[in-house]
Amino acid sequence: MANFIVSVSPHLREKTDTASIMRDVLIALAPALIASFIIFGERVLLVVAVCVATCCLCEYLFEKITKKPCTVRDCSACVTGVLLAYNLPVGIPLWQAAFGSAVAIVVVKMLFGGIGQNFANPAITARIIMLLAFSGTMTTWTFPDTVSSATPLALLSGQAQGELPSLTNMLLGLHGGCIGETSAIALLLGGAYLLIRRVITWHTPVAFIGTVFVFTLLLGEQPVYQILSGGLLLGAFFMATDYATTPSTNSGRLIFGIGCGLITVLIRVWGSYPEGVSFSILLMNILTPHISKLTRTKPFGGVEA
Amino acid sequence: MLKKKLNGVHAPHRKNTAGDKPQRIPTPSLVTIPMSMHIGAPAKPVVSVGDEVKVGQMIAEANGFVSASIYASVSGKVKKIDDVLVAGGQYIPAVTIESDGAQTAFEELTPPTVTNTDEFVDAVRRSGLVGLGGAGFPTAVKLKVNDLSKIEAIIINGAECEPYITSDTRTMIDDADFVWEGVKLLQKYMEAKRVIIAIEDNKPQCIKNFREKCQGETGVEVKALPALYPQGGEKVLIYNTTGKIVPEGKLPIDVGVVVLNCTTLADIAKFIKTGMPLVEKCVTVDGSAVCQPKNVIVPVGTPLKDVFDFCGGFKKPPKKVLYGGPMMGIAVPDLDVPILKNTNAVLAFAEEDAVLPKSTACIRCGRCIAHCPLKLMPAEIESAYKAKDFELLGELKVNICMECGCCAFVCPARRPLVQVNKLAKAGLRDYQKQQKELAEKQKAREEAKKQKENTTNG
Incomplete structure (x- = not known):
């Protein structure tokens, strides 16, 4: 008797798997790391290393303790670590970075069931928790020559005094801000890579950035500065496109992006925080199940019951 | 013109045998012809064991409107009529004919x-x-x-x-x-x-x-x-x-x-x-385990083994053998199963192409939704099926799924989405039948009650 494998079709699969998608995200994040290393110095690497190591270790230990299959190899914890690090100032104490990473993985991701099950973006939620817990260190922006440097957003909102950096410096990232968010060029490069590799679709970033542009233009702000400053590009390309916590239909992604854009501008212009990207994404994360339900696809030839 | 394009996947073509003119294989010594090689009622055998049959002679007649007659694909003697296991998993009567090798055509x-x-x-x-x-x-x-x-x-x-x-x-x-x-x-x-x-x-x-x-x-x-x-x-x-x-x-x-x-x-x-009815098929023989992929012309009922033997046998031990293509083909349990009327290919794959991929958690990437030609939401269907929410499965229209396999093909988590859709379809059918029966019972009860009231009033 032949011992053939009998299984349901299809018997052919595309090569892309979860790990290869996450690897693509890591590759897309690389230019920002290089830019940040050049701008802020080698401490960048230390912070990123601590975050990534803590995230991976927490996931490993959690799965070990709860006797679940180990998923560290899918690289998603690694992505969370990098994203969280990118959202921290370079001078962050390492223990705080590690604490944030543990919160991201254990509380936000694993306790909700692990990859694909969490409703909120782990890196963003952890960042918000850190912002509230360690408001001092989380808002101290240091620049290469250890001079405190206000972020363009603080300058735009009038919360800090000083001169706005030039547009060239904004593009290159030569201004105050979190590790991975300052270099617009590096982030755009990474975003383009994600689009080309079809890891993400254009819907969320275009809707997000477009909304911010139009809304700030209408409000008489400086739209180009608004887009290039803060975590907008990082958020639009890398965090508002997170699979598990955003809608999976294209129309849903458009709504998600527009919502993020609106909330971001509202907070930036009228809120007491200079930055609103994290809050906007978290808020929209919470709305995601409802957006998903509203934007269900219409089956081909389906007849209403 | 056309409003919206339907989605799909760029599956590899692998049309290795496109330039290969089909060759007729030597007459098999034995053919097993199942009575159900079509959708609808199985055909009814009209020959008995020991009968001499010739190529093109009817051996089973259509049994009902949606059915199809079946004709002998070789000349020879009916050896047995018994139940065989077919790819769908059912046992179906089959006529086995021992070939005399002459391939004499039926005179009538x-x-x-x-x-x-x-x-x-x-x-x-x-x-x-x-x-x-x-x-x-x-x-x-x-x-x-x-x-x-x-x-x-x-x-x-x-x-x-x-x-x-x-x-x-x-x-x-x-x-x-x-x-x-x-x-x-x-x-x-x-x-x-x-x-x-x-x-x-x-x-x-x-x-x-x-x-x-x-x-x-x-x-x-x-x-x-x-x-x-x-x-x-x-x-x-x-x-x-x-x-x-x-x-x-x-x-x-x-x-x-x-x-x-x-x-x-x-x-x-x-x-x-x-006037010669359907008794033979052109079949593509290919796959990573096959020595010489080619197109062959085969009498219906020929065991797969004879077909692969004609193609030089296997260069690697076959681990998965299919009727049809890799996207929708049906995996068979052994090489004794016959070529059917609607078999257009038999593929044999070596170990590396046969092993089942390990499935991991759904990451909600939405690729299955983006690629479904019928605009279904396989990921949502999977979670609705897990929750046994048949109302939701009905809303998600799992019933129109044609099981083309695009969703599972693109799924990076290797979820068995087609399998789930098949189960969900069957579950939904049962559920809807049940609901209908319940509604009918309820109606009957109400009518009985009404009648009773009428009689008491009268």
């Missing part, structure tokens, strides 16, 4: 007289033809249209979108004249106002062949379609050629369309010319 075979529509459809019925694209729906049933004016277009399906398979390609090259004759028959007897020969653009020679034939003709055209799996799926093909949408639960004829596979059509023409 004569080309049918066809002068009108009824005779044409009757001839198709007697040919034993079923949809050779794979579905195996009895062809005569499809052509039995009460009002011919309803037919706006007949689509000849030459898409052949499954990887590896080239048997239709060969039909369109080697038997192009028969296909063309078939087109003429359809124009004459089915009063087809518009015949569309639909071919994927990875078969340029076939497109060229038929474009040349169409020159100066009216009412027949070639449509070159992009090679995007599942282009040949009936609903997809109808939409991409005519823009018509077949609604859920309806047949193509309800929107004025009939779809026929190109090889089915060629075989109709052949039968009307020669």
